[in-house]
Amino acid sequence: xxxxxxxxxxxxxxxxxxxxxxxxxxxxxxxxxxxxxxxxxxxxxxxxxxxxxxxxxxxxxxxxxxxxxxxxxxxxxxxxxxxxxxxxxxxxxxxxxxxxxxxxxxxxxxxxxxxxxxxxxxxxxxxxxxxxxxxxxxxxxxxxxxxxxxxxxxxxxxxxxxxxxxxxxxxxxxxxxxxxxxxxxxxxxx
Numbered sequence: 001x002x003x004x005x006x007x008x009x010x011x012x013x014x015x016x017x018x019x020x021x022x023x024x025x026x027x028x029x030x031x032x033x034x035x036x037x038x039x040x041x042x043x044x045x046x047x048x049x050x051x052x053x054x055x056x057x058x059x060x061x062x063x064x065x066x067x068x069x070x071x072x073x074x075x076x077x078x079x080x081x082x083x084x085x086x087x088x089x090x091x092x093x094x095x096x097x098x099x100x101x102x103x104x105x106x107x108x109x110x111x112x113x114x115x116x117x118x119x120x121x122x123x124x125x126x127x128x129x130x131x132x133x134x135x136x137x138x139x140x141x142x143x144x145x146x147x148x149x150x151x152x153x154x155x156x157x158x159x160x161x162x163x164x165x166x167x168x169x170x171x172x173x174x175x176x177x178x179x180x181x182x183x184x185x186x187x188x189x190x
Contacts (some may be wrong), residue, residue, distance in 0.1 A: 001129070001130040003126070005130075006126045006127075006129045006130040007126060008175075009129050009144055010125055010126060010129040010135075011129075011134070011169075011172075011173050011175070012135075012136040012137065012164070012173070013091070013134025013135060013136055013167075013171060014136055014170045014171070015091045015092065015169070015170045015171040016090075016091050016092045016093040016094065016134060016165065016167035016168060016169060016172075017084075017092075017167065017168040017169070017170045018092060018094070018169050018170050019094065019167070020051070020094045020095075020105050021095050021133060021166060021167060023092060024047060025131060025133075026049055026095065026097075026166070027131070027182060028127070028131070029124055029127040029128050029166075030047055030049075030124065031118045031130060032123055032124070032126075032127040033045070033047070033121065033123045033124035033127065034119040034120060035123065036077045036116070036119040036122070037116070037119055038067055038116035038119065038120070039109075039112035039113065039115065039116050040112070041118070042102065042112075042113075042116065042164075043160045044098070044101040044112075044113045044116045044117060045099060045100070045101060045116060045117045045120040045121075046062060046096040046100040046101065046158065047097055047098065047099055047100075047101065047180075048097065048152060050095065050096040050097070050098065050152070051094060051095050051096075051097075051099055054151070055090075055093075055094075055096050056097065056151075057151045058078070058091055058096050058098075058141075058148065058163075059088055059096070060085070060088060061141065061144050061147045061148045061151055062082065062088070062090070062138075062140065062141040062144060062148075063085045063087045063088030063089075063143035063148055064144065064147070065087075065140075065141070065143050066083065066084050066087035066088075066140075067084055067087075067088075068165055069143075070084060076102070082166070087106065087140075090165040091136075091165055091167075092167070092170070093134075093165030093166055093167040094166075094167045095165070095166040096163055096164070096165055096166065097124070097163065097164050097166055098152065098162075099117050099118070099120070099124075099156045099160075099161045099162050100154065100159060100160055100161060101113040101114060101116065101117045101156055101158070101159050101161055102157065102158065102159070102182045103156065103157055103159040106129075110159075112172045113159070114159070114161060117161045117162075118161070118162075121137065121161070121162060121164075122165070125137060125164065128166060132168065132169075133166055133168060133169070134165075134166070134167060134168065134169035134171075135164040135165065135166055136164055136165055137162055138162060138163045138164060138165075139163075141161050141163055142160060142162075145160060148160065
């Protein structure tokens with residue numbers, strides 16, 4: 001699959017097959033992620049690849065947050081119940097990848113660090129797509145960041161940027177509607 005195909009094929013996958021992704025394939029995807037551009041070429045990214053019981057703990061952190069913000073049991077819609085189930089399991093994905101960067105108090109450097117990790121994470125998602133794997137860029141779990149940081153033993157010197165489940169998709173969602181390019185682009189002097 002070429003880059004254009006991967007960009008067009010990438011979807012947010014929320015349902016995964018019960019099949020482990022080989023470590024060698026995860027390594028290949030992470031190697032591509034780390035070829036991304038980065039501010040000052042500092043290569044600020046750090047990735048945590050999480051499986052097994054620790055992955056289940058990470059998922060429960062998100063599930064607890066989602067359950068907290070939802071109506072009580074018996075008052076939820078079927079869609080809310082389904083989302084809650086998903087949050088507690090990350091859709092059954094066998095792997096979760098968390099992306100981090102150095103924490104920094106200077107706003108410009110913090111922004112540069114976050115943008116560098118975002119570039120690498122985008123490449124990670126596209127590489128996973130090209131290998132037939134599913135992902136879902138997630139920042140919702142950061143709403144329970146305190147607990148998540150404890151579970152993953154993340155020091156204060158690191159900023160948790162985002163997470164993704166990773167696995168073999170058990171769904172093929174349609175492409176979402178996209179706004180026309182004219183809404184996003186201003187041509188200057190062209």
